[in-house]
Amino acid sequence: MRPCVFLDRDGVLNEDRVNYAYRLDHFHILKGVPEALQLLKDHGYLLIVVTNQSGIAQGIYTEAEMHQCHQFLQQECNHLIDHFYYSPYHPSVTASLLRKPGTLMFEKAIARYGVDVNASWMVGDKGRDLIPARAMGLRTIQVGHEVEPENRGEFIVDNLTAAARVILGKA
Numbered sequence: 001m002r003p004c005v006f007l008d009r010d011g012v013l014n015e016d017r018v019n020y021a022y023r024l025d026h027f028h029i030l031k032g033v034p035e036a037l038q039l040l041k042d043h044g045y046l047l048i049v050v051t052n053q054s055g056i057a058q059g060i061y062t063e064a065e066m067h068q069c070h071q072f073l074q075q076e077c078n079h080l081i082d083h084f085y086y087s088p089y090h091p092s093v094t095a096s097l098l099r100k101p102g103t104l105m106f107e108k109a110i111a112r113y114g115v116d117v118n119a120s121w122m123v124g125d126k127g128r129d130l131i132p133a134r135a136m137g138l139r140t141i142q143v144g145h146e147v148e149p150e151n152r153g154e155f156i157v158d159n160l161t162a163a164a165r166v167i168l169g170k171a
């Protein structure tokens with residue numbers, strides 16, 4: 001079994017955008033992300049992205065455009081990400097347990113990669129990232145300051161660099 005850091009995408013790895021991040025020229029990787037991912041990988045963590053991409057169901061962008069962004073992210077991050085799980089669904093079109101706060105993306109990853117849940121973490125910027133993570137028994141770190149009092153992360157930090165520091169300090 002292997003420890004894993006589950007990562008939300010928008011707001012953790014790249015800048016979140018009100019109108020969705022799907023065009024390469026709008027896809028800005030946040031400062032320090034490649035280095036933080038490298039540090040976690042050097043310490044033996046699987047790096048798995050779990051991301052809601054409901055813009056696909058809503059017809060705002062295509063799956064191909066999303067994959068292009070993921071390829072770019074991998075290029076810029078030395079291909080450190082082990083897997084992208086994404087939920088293309090939106091409740092207005094199709095409800096799905098794959099969509100966070102559902103747990104199905106996490107369950108798939110845990111089964112496929114033999115994740116040691118007790119040694120693993122979720123880093124996200126929204127309550128809906130932290131709810132399924134807690135349900136799966138992961139420790140939680142919230143990036144940024146959109147804190148919902150009822151869904152706080154166990155740790156609240158400014159960015160992925162600081163999240164990596166927490167994880168490696170507690171390992």
Ligand SMILES: [Mg+2]
Binds near residue numbers: 008009010125126
């Ligand atoms: Mg997010």
